[in-house]
Amino acid sequence: MAKIKGAVVVDSERCKGCNLCVVACPLDVLALTTKEVNKRGYTFAQTVLEDTCIGCASCATVCPDGCISVYKVKQQ
């Protein structure tokens, strides 16, 4: 059966750490940083469970700042 693999890329300098993507992700792929901040002083979203992502783009759809790009491939 074909398996779908996804990857998200977060523009961490644009991210404001609103946490909406983390809430929207059905598989808990994303989480906010706890210690690191970007140039503007916000904590930002990052991938914590890389292998789990299915590229559904829920995170990118709800992102108010358009920081997230989503990639998806179907593995045979």
Added chain:
Amino acid sequence: MTREEIIKPENLVYKKPTLMNDNPMHYCPGCSHGVVHKLIAEVIEEMGLENKAVGVSPVGCAVFAYNYLDIDWEEAAHGRAPALATAIKRLWPSRLVFTYQGDGDLACIGTAETIHALNRGENITIIFINNAIYGMTGGQMAPTTLLGMKTATCPYGRDAAIHGYPLKMTEIAATLEGTAYVTRQSVHSVPAIRKAKKAIRKAFENSMNGKGSNLVEIVSTCNSGWKMSPAAANKWMEENMFPFYQLGDLKDKE
């Protein structure tokens, strides 16, 4: 398969719309404005109207909308966006003309302009962001503030005996002869965002096809004004705003 193998241009399924530029947005983290900006950019791109769209930005948080979307913009005086949009559309009928207004701009100071532009059936689209509060000025009571809702100027909650009742602009617009499509949407979840995008697309198509005026209300959050986290604000909106501001199409003149 490694992450590097997946991240290739041919595998891209979602990215920031190209009409939205790289300027960092001044909106608070988690503000609904960003999502609506993104939807407008996506719809304009899909319709191929990049060079034909003219937006009219309001006074309010979205006053700097022209900094973020690379289309033509006009900045209107407070509440006067529908009047300005009327002028642009009449002088330049081939253009897609839309206004982007908040509840303070559209439902308070600009009530007359909004109602008359909609009633005249001008071929424009009004995007109405309703977050039940004056966000930019510091969270004061707006005409759309819910009964019992606490704001900076009604700290004990809105009381009908003192402050009157919340105004349902979209219901009023649905009763006007000139409107073609009147709908109320939200952007709190992925399905809601998809529906809102369809609604914006339909409204833009109507205004390009000369069917009349269109009003798309987006029930939104103002997490800073409501003093909540963005996720909690979405939940509060679902529990408190949606029973009063019910989502769905109010009028659709096919």
